[in-house]
Amino acid sequence: MASTIDRDEEKLLVSDESPILQSPKTKSHTKDVHILSLAFLLIFLAYGAAQNLQSTLNTEEDLGTTSLGILYLSFTFFSVIASLVVRFLGSKNALIIGTSGYCVYVAANLKPNWYTLVPASLYLGFCASIIWVGQGTYLTSTARSHATDHELHEGAVIGNFNGEFWAVYALHQFVGNLITFALLSDGQAGSTSGTTLLFIVFLFVMSFGAILMCFLSKRVGNSKGENELLGADAGLYASLKSLSRSLTSALSDVRMLLIIPLIAYSGLQQAFVWAEFTKYVVTPAIGVSGVGSSMAAYGAFDGICSLAAGRLTSGLTSITSIVSFGAFVQAIVLVLLLLNFSITSGWLGTLYILLLAALLGIGDGVLMTQLNALLGMLFKHDTEGAFAQLKIWQSATIAIVFFLAPHVSFQAVVVITLVTLCLAFGSFLWLTLKVAKSSPSSTSE
Secondary structure (H helix, E strand, O other), rough: OHHHHHHHHHHHHOOOOHHHHHHHOHHHHHHHHHHHHHHHHHHHHHHHHHHHHHHHHHOOHHHHHHHHHHHHHHHHHHHHHHHHHHHOOOOHHHHHHHHHHHHHHHHHHOOOOOOOHHHHHHHHHHHHHHHHHHHHHHHHHHHHHHHHHHHOOOHHHHHHHHHHHHHHHHHHHHHHHHHHHHHOOOOOOHHHHHOOOHHHHHHHHHHHHHHHHHHOOOOOOOOHHHHHHHOOHHHHHHHHHHHHHHHHHOOOHHHHHHHHHHHHHHHHHHHHHHHHHHHHHHHHHHHHHHHHHHHHHHHHHHHHHHHHHHHHHOHHHHHHHHHHHHHHHHHHHHHHHHOOOOOOOHHHHHHHHHHHHHHHHHHHHHHHHHHHHHHHHOOOOOOHHHHHHHHHHHHHHHHHOOOOOOOOOHHHHHHHHHHHHHHHHHHEEEEEEEHHOOOOHHHHH
């Protein structure tokens, strides 16, 4: 039965007019992964650094954290319809349009106030929803095409492609925060001229990333043909009905219900780093300029771990082992912070902060690669819907953190994060046991 479905999917892929999908043994699949990875690096090195600075630069009336909360709340709502938009536009067009929101948000930081950052945050929420669903759909489709053309194990190819993408993507924290450190380290952390120059540089870098997106090959979605969505008078109704069915079927799938806690935790731990760790751990210890260096360490280890985790991914057994390692590493950091352990003497204190950032980066690298690989393996026939669920729950959790963080103590946030990690990991283990029993072959390494 599974082989029949796979052959049907293969026919769908090769039936498109695009020569990139008709030509076997082509090298364009890996080329597209390289382009996609580099484009995201350029766009997110600017956005990521700007986001890390919100809680320390735009502190008046908590403008920075509130705008991020609005951003991720918007992200959550738009993620509900993101799969429909991506199917309508096509994953490549969704990626290109999605970049505009990041440029608008960074530009708004040139004159940060409630009238610039809030509208920019709302628009970025929409753009982020389609760019990330588009990314997950595009990368998975590329991996499957490559596996089919070269007769390779699909799970291994999905793992490798996700590993490369997330490794390069994770470097945005390293590169972007090094630029931040270089431009704000000479006493300019609070100056208007220093931050203005920083955001102008970021806008130029993002422009190159947006241009790179245009060189991606066009690909067909996995769930519904784009022409089907452009069909006749009943097209909108049929599309909305298809979206509703996709979302409800995902939430009625026990596998998705068991993976949602880990998805939510992945968003929680990212928001913890961006909003809490930089403000309450890094800044008091090594200053605002230290946010750049610590997040650079976070990004470097995130990238290295993403690449390694992607290369090691081949099936459910390997994913289970890798996620277990990442959860253990982040648990160590959270326990240290909960116990208020710190080193205050000179360079050892700085080194300790960088170590904590590196360990958090390792955990993030594991979660990002393994969640994307797991969704690609388990939900082959509704990729857009699965990745929409990923972003809905991630962004909802991030929004909650940014809204509640100003009103909750740091220690309380650490406790919540640690408890959520334990619950999410337990749910993940339950998922792996359930999938292993129903499909023993999926555990193969």
